[in-house]
Amino acid sequence: MENKQIDTVVAGDYKLGFEVDIETDTVEAGLDENTIAFISQKKEEPKWMLKLRLKAFERWKKMSEPHWAHLDYEPIDYQAISYFSAPKTAPSSLDEVDPKILEAYKKLGIPLDEQKQLQGIAVDAVFDSVSVKTTYSEELNKHGIIFCSISEAIREHPELIKKYMFSVVPMSDNYFAALNSAVFTDGTFVYIPKGVRCPMELSTYFRINALNTGQFERTLIVADEGSYVSYNEGCSAPTRDEHQLHAAVVELITMKDAEIKYSTIQNWYPGDATGKGGIYNFVTKRGLCQGENSKISWTQVETGSAITWKYPSCILKGDNSVGEFYSVAVTTLAQQADTGTKMIHLGKNTSSTIVSKGISAMKGQNTYRGLVKIASSAKGARNHSECDSLLIGSECGAHTFPYLESKDTQGQIEHEASTSKISDEQLFYLRQRGINEEDAVSMIVHGFCKEVFSQLPMEYAVEAKALLNLTLEGSVG
Amino acid sequence: MILDIKNLHAKIGDKEILKGLNLSLEKGKVHAIMGPNGAGKSTLSKAIVGHYDVEITAGDISYKGKSLLELSPEERALEGIFMSFQNPVEVPGVNNAYFLRTALNAKRIHDGKEELNAAQFLRLMREHLTALGMKPDMVSRSLNEGFSGGEKKRNEILQMLILEPDVIILDEIDSGLDIDALKAVSEGINQMKDEKRSFLVITHYSRILDYLKPDYIHVLKDGKILKTAGVDLVEKLESEGYDWIKDEL
Ligand SMILES: Nc1ncnc2c1ncn2[C@@H]1O[C@H](COP(=O)(O)OP(=O)(O)OP(=O)(O)O)[C@@H](O)[C@H]1O
Ligand SMILES: [Mg+2]
Numbered sequence: 001m002e003n004k005q006i007d008t009v010v011a012g013d014y015k016l017g018f019e020v021d022i023e024t025d026t027v028e029a030g031l032d033e034n035t036i037a038f039i040s041q042k043k044e045e046p047k048w049m050l051k052l053r054l055k056a057f058e059r060w061k062k063m064s065e066p067h068w069a070h071l072d073y074e075p076i077d078y079q080a081i082s083y084f085s086a087p088k089t090a091p092s093s094l095d096e097v098d099p100k101i102l103e104a105y106k107k108l109g110i111p112l113d114e115q116k117q118l119q120g121i122a123v124d125a126v127f128d129s130v131s132v133k134t135t136y137s138e139e140l141n142k143h144g145i146i147f148c149s150i151s152e153a154i155r156e157h158p159e160l161i162k163k164y165m166f167s168v169v170p171m172s173d174n175y176f177a178a179l180n181s182a183v184f185t186d187g188t189f190v191y192i193p194k195g196v197r198c199p200m201e202l203s204t205y206f207r208i209n210a211l212n213t214g215q216f217e218r219t220l221i222v223a224d225e226g227s228y229v230s231y232n233e234g235c236s237a238p239t240r241d242e243h244q245l246h247a248a249v250v251e252l253i254t255m256k257d258a259e260i261k262y263s264t265i266q267n268w269y270p271g272d273a274t275g276k277g278g279i280y281n282f283v284t285k286r287g288l289c290q291g292e293n294s295k296i297s298w299t300q301v302e303t304g305s306a307i308t309w310k311y312p313s314c315i316l317k318g319d320n321s322v323g324e325f326y327s328v329a330v331t332t333l334a335q336q337a338d339t340g341t342k343m344i345h346l347g348k349n350t351s352s353t354i355v356s357k358g359i360s361a362m363k364g365q366n367t368y369r370g371l372v373k374i375a376s377s378a379k380g381a382r383n384h385s386e387c388d389s390l391l392i393g394s395e396c397g398a399h400t401f402p403y404l405e406s407k408d409t410q411g412q413i414e415h416e417a418s419t420s421k422i423s424d425e426q427l428f429y430l431r432q433r434g435i436n437e438e439d440a441v442s443m444i445v446h447g448f449c450k451e452v453f454s455q456l457p458m459e460y461a462v463e464a465k466a467l468l469n470l471t472l473e474g475s476v477g
Numbered sequence: 478m479i480l481d482i483k484n485l486h487a488k489i490g491d492k493e494i495l496k497g498l499n500l501s502l503e504k505g506k507v508h509a510i511m512g513p514n515g516a517g518k519s520t521l522s523k524a525i526v527g528h529y530d531v532e533i534t535a536g537d538i539s540y541k542g543k544s545l546l547e548l549s550p551e552e553r554a555l556e557g558i559f560m561s562f563q564n565p566v567e568v569p570g571v572n573n574a575y576f577l578r579t580a581l582n583a584k585r586i587h588d589g590k591e592e593l594n595a596a597q598f599l600r601l602m603r604e605h606l607t608a609l610g611m612k613p614d615m616v617s618r619s620l621n622e623g624f625s626g627g628e629k630k631r632n633e634i635l636q637m638l639i640l641e642p643d644v645i646i647l648d649e650i651d652s653g654l655d656i657d658a659l660k661a662v663s664e665g666i667n668q669m670k671d672e673k674r675s676f677l678v679i680t681h682y683s684r685i686l687d688y689l690k691p692d693y694i695h696v697l698k699d700g701k702i703l704k705t706a707g708v709d710l711v712e713k714l715e716s717e718g719y720d721w722i723k724d725e726l
Binding site: 424431434443444 | 571
């Protein structure tokens with residue numbers, strides 16, 4: 001009887017579902033060599049890049065869609081998707097960015113005009129298939145930091161791209177990574193030179209706007225010796241009845257003593273309560289701790305998408321390197337998430353931490369899938385994993401698949417897992433003290449996520465908390 | 478009469494636990510309820526605060542002249558009804574002070590008073606912590622998480638002191654307390670006594686009653702209040718048990 005009430009609490013409205021009416025350059029649906037050549041030409045890419053794309057396409061055609069995840073969805077028709085859409089007026093300066101797009105970003109809380117830019121946060125704004133604006137680039141340049149769209153990096157920094165792109169996620173790593181490698185449109189490139197501590201938060205905001213268009217983002221971050229960067233990505237999309245595909249690849253590389261802190265707040269349109277509409281989010285994210293004492297930390301708050309398939313991973317190659325994965329995944333309505341991480345220990349004394357919090361409500365299905373692999377070379381490796389699931393109501397589900405492969409018998413691996421129902425008892429306790437049901441649910445859920453939120457940079461922690469409230473709180477009474 | 482329970486029938490699941498129970502709480506008085514295990518004492522408290530386990534099938538509970546039965550648990554709380562839980566639940570990650578300030582401010586808003594800011598609240602909370610002999614880290618710990626049995630009970634009393642309710646139901650607040658804790662808790666309760674407040678104290682032992690000096694002792698058995706008497710009854714119950722008490726109707 002209590003559960004019915006909780007359901008009305010958790011059927012939060014999607015607040016970012018607006019659509020911008022602008023003229024776009026959208027390629028016809030369908031995928032073949034010509035589509036890829038078209039994308040490459042639109043991006044004014046050098047020949048070598050087109051060649052790589054076509055090679056990836058050849059491989060992709062021989063692969064088949066993976067179905068091992070605990071996900072149930074309608075088949076994707078790859079020929080029904082448009083692979084490129086850009087606002088018609090290609091902007092070369094901010095003055096030329098369509099005011100409607102600027103307005104859209106403002107609505108999302110990301111003002112792009114010079115006077116109003118976010119303090120201390122540099123933003124790359126990606127709208128459908130193109131980056132429309134990168135703020136603070138010049139200022140970052142002074143420190144030798146490269147922060148630009150990946151399209152620009154391919155043109156301007158080919159030596160870095162050739163060296164690092166596909167080096168962590170090979171183009172035929174998996175079906176979706178291969179597809180992305182062939183058709184990726186935009187995303188962000190970051191290079192932090194030796195010994196530089198990036199003076200501000202870097203971020204990318206991805207927005208899908210056009211109908212029937214896939215977004216294939218590609219991000220590459222290289223942190224050279226002794227450097228540090230904190231990078232954040234956010235995303236949203238209009239409310240639509242059709243599913244849309246988002247297949248991203250993110251590669252991170254840290255050299256000796258370097259650190260990358262990568263945070264994601266994923267808020268793609270989740271679809272409705274019957275499973276109509278919503279983004280299919282198939283993402284390959286992987287970091288390579290190449291150098292000794294380097295560190296890669298993934299923090300993700302996943303509240304959106306109809307389907308999430310995502311395993312941000314760390315390859316701990318350098319001795320003493322550290323990998324971290326902190327995740328909150330919320331599935332409500334008819335959302336499904338199969339997410340987790342892989343920690344591959346290769347170097348000596350490497351250590352990894354996994355903290356995963358899954359929250360399921362209504363008909364949401366939440367799966368944690370994680371692999372901890374300790375190679376024989378990884379003497380003294382340590383892992384600590386904690387996977388907790390919280391169920392709100394009785395129609396949702398939580399599933400945990402932790403895998404462990406260890407060649408090192410001395411390695412220390414601790415795994416804790418728990419599934420708790422948001423207990424009626426906890427809820428009642430708070431209500432008996434005069435706290436209304438909606439606030440009580442929110443308080444319990446926030447308590448559950450606390451460990452992960454504390455990993456986010458402050459501004460984003462605030463956003464994540466607000467987002468969690470929006471996702472889980474509807475209108476009671 | 479602040480709380481009036483008339484002919485209350487209540488079920489948990491399919492089982493009828495309360496079978497026509499009558500009880501009135503007088504303003505400014507301390508009522509104690511004693512009775513055998515499983516008699517329905519906790520069920521009665523849960524019925525008063527609107528717990529989801531309990532289904533009321535007949536009868537009424539009125540508070541300050543109005544029926545409580547249609548009110549949600551939070552509305553009953555805001556109106557001034559407080560229950561200390563026999564087994565307070567742990568709520569991981571929810572800060573004890575944050576929780577209690579949220580509860581207090583909800584009540585203050587309900588009463589048309591201004592909310593307390595964090596600093597004002599902390600001052601208030603710290604005063605009570607000291608008085609109850611509780612550790613200062615109760616401010617930063619998660620609600621009941623990892624608290625010892627006695628700490629949980631003291632934390633219930635802390636909440637009572639801060640929320641200043643009008644009807645206070647204490648379900649075995651004394652069980653599991655050491656001698657010092659029992660004294661601190663009893664002093665906390667005594668400090669709350671005044672002419673417009675009533676207490677319903679559920680206990681199995683006379684120890685706490687020695688401190689609280691109840692005005693009435695009620696015996697709950699077979700789903701009803703079978704006997705109401707003065708404090709002298711406790712001694713007899715302690716020596717003879719409940720067998721001799723029979724439904725006289
Ligand atoms: N959630 C429940 N499900 C099933 N039966 C229950 C539940 N809660 C209470 N009961 C039953 O209701 C009866 C009354 O229980 P209650 O907790 O009110 O007793 P009590 O008088 O408080 O006992 P004690 O002195 O041991 O605390 C018992 O038989 C108990 O087993
Ligand atoms: Mg009891």
